Amino acid sequence: MAGRLIELPAPRGPLSEQLFEALEGPAHARLASPGVPDSADPIADEDLQLALYVAYELHYTSIRGVDERWEWSPSLLSFRGALERPFEEAVAEMVPPAEAAELESVGAALQTIVAEDPGPPLSRYIETQGTRGQVLEHVVHRSAYQLKEADPHSWAIPRLSPRPKAAMLEVQFDEYGGGNAERMHSVLFAKTMEGLGLDPEYGAYLDRLPAVTLASVNMLTGFGLHRRRRGAALGHLAAFEMTSSIPNRRYGNALRRLGYSAEVTHFYDEHVEADAVHENIAAWDMAGGLAADEPEVAADILFGARALLQVEARWASHLMAAWEEGETSLRAPVVPVPA
Amino acid sequence: MATNQSAGDPAVTITPYPDGPYLVRGDFVVTDQEGNELPTERRTIALCRCGKSRMRPFCDGTHKLVGFKAPSSQEPWPGD
Numbered sequence: 001m002a003g004r005l006i007e008l009p010a011p012r013g014p015l016s017e018q019l020f021e022a023l024e025g026p027a028h029a030r031l032a033s034p035g036v037p038d039s040a041d042p043i044a045d046e047d048l049q050l051a052l053y054v055a056y057e058l059h060y061t062s063i064r065g066v067d068e069r070w071e072w073s074p075s076l077l078s079f080r081g082a083l084e085r086p087f088e089e090a091v092a093e094m095v096p097p098a099e100a101a102e103l104e105s106v107g108a109a110l111q112t113i114v115a116e117d118p119g120p121p122l123s124r125y126i127e128t129q130g131t132r133g134q135v136l137e138h139v140v141h142r143s144a145y146q147l148k149e150a151d152p153h154s155w156a157i158p159r160l161s162p163r164p165k166a167a168m169l170e171v172q173f174d175e176y177g178g179g180n181a182e183r184m185h186s187v188l189f190a191k192t193m194e195g196l197g198l199d200p201e202y203g204a205y206l207d208r209l210p211a212v213t214l215a216s217v218n219m220l221t222g223f224g225l226h227r228r229r230r231g232a233a234l235g236h237l238a239a240f241e242m243t244s245s246i247p248n249r250r251y252g253n254a255l256r257r258l259g260y261s262a263e264v265t266h267f268y269d270e271h272v273e274a275d276a277v278h279e280n281i282a283a284w285d286m287a288g289g290l291a292a293d294e295p296e297v298a299a300d301i302l303f304g305a306r307a308l309l310q311v312e313a314r315w316a317s318h319l320m321a322a323w324e325e326g327e328t329s330l331r332a333p334v335v336p337v338p339a
Numbered sequence: 340m341a342t343n344q345s346a347g348d349p350a351v352t353i354t355p356y357p358d359g360p361y362l363v364r365g366d367f368v369v370t371d372q373e374g375n376e377l378p379t380e381r382r383t384i385a386l387c388r389c390g391k392s393r394m395r396p397f398c399d400g401t402h403k404l405v406g407f408k409a410p411s412s413q414e415p416w417p418g419d
Binding site (some may be wrong): 022094107108111114116170173174178181183245249272273274275276277279280281284 | 357358359360362380381382383384385391393394397398399400401403404411
């Protein structure tokens with residue numbers, strides 16, 4: 001498998017137009033600040049989320065025709081910061097502050113938070129009623145994260161004290177295949193995409209992903225890249241693991257119902273067992289360990305968990321609403337090739 | 340912490356997690372009563388503690404759906 005390389009997507013408004021035009025020019029040319037983007041709803045703002053997504057992708061992948069030195073260009077970082085601020089504020093508005101009692105046991109608080117998941121029953125719908133087309137759309141949405149599964153959280157590793165770091169590595173080592181590239185979760189997801197007749201190439205569906213899907217990955221990348229959000233990054237990972245086993249069993253069941261083989265369902269089946277292990281380590285040893293070592297970030301751990309659930313709820317509602325109208329939840333439908 | 344193995348540590352540690360499964364770390368095998376090995380593919384495994392998993396003896400996260408409650412440390416005996 002070659003290194004990552006994506007194409008610049010089509011711009012969706014003035015911010016992405018300005019950014020992509022600059023990226024095609026020489027690195028360290030000055031990218032003018034966009035000022036304060038005026039966005040009524042940053043989480044669903046196609047232009048803002050795409051521009052932020054591509055600005056972040058410079059850290060994950062090569063982009064055809066783009067000088068890799070743009071990654072650390074001061075004007076790029078300043079442009080990115082102008083997009084991050086309204087987005088960060090919009091997420092903060094969705095998340096209630098942690099209560100003092102919750103901070104006494106972050107592990108127990110995380111259990112309560114995930115038990116009160118505000119989202120619609122997307123995985124149950126897909127398990128019992130999802131059409132083949134809807135199941136494929138769900139996979140395409142998820143590809144934005146799953147083809148780089150574990151990478152966004154891993155930015156946080158060097159910022160941790162020994163106890164949460166060891167716990168996080170225990171989880172991430174397994175996510176990365178336990179020393180076997182073939183078992184790496186991102187590789188398993190690519191195999192599932194292939195089995196479904198979808199293009200498993202990293203970034204292949206970027207033009208089709210709506211803002212709300214990009215927002216869920218952008219939020220996580222932001223938590224990972226900013227050291228000050230290490231608490232949120234770990235809270236996000238803990239809640240992600242804690243809400244994974246049961247939905248993934250349902251997604252596997254959906255594929256079985258539609259007649260797909262064990263090879264195609266393997267990614268989901270693997271996550272049932274893996275995340276039943278990870279969720280405990282993530283909540284108690286990793287997040288709990290960070291809260292014990294750095295009590296000042298404990299509230300941000302719970303923020304990251306709640307932010308994940310809120311943004312996922314918004315994303316899941318988008319899918320369910322589109323499907324209820326008989327429409328695609330993507331910006332353009334996907335046409336699978338016969339397997 | 341159960342996550343660190345070093346000289347002098349036991350070969351295997353079994354840790355009950357709060358309201359969750361037993362995590363097993365170290366140099367272990369899982370067998371059925373006949374001595375047949377049950378395949379395990381990861382360094383750390385989770386054994387069902389709530390009894391409701393659909394892939395016993397391994398945990399599948401169902402304890403969260405059934406409201407399973409149990410501490411990590413030993414429960415006092417006799418219970419009340």
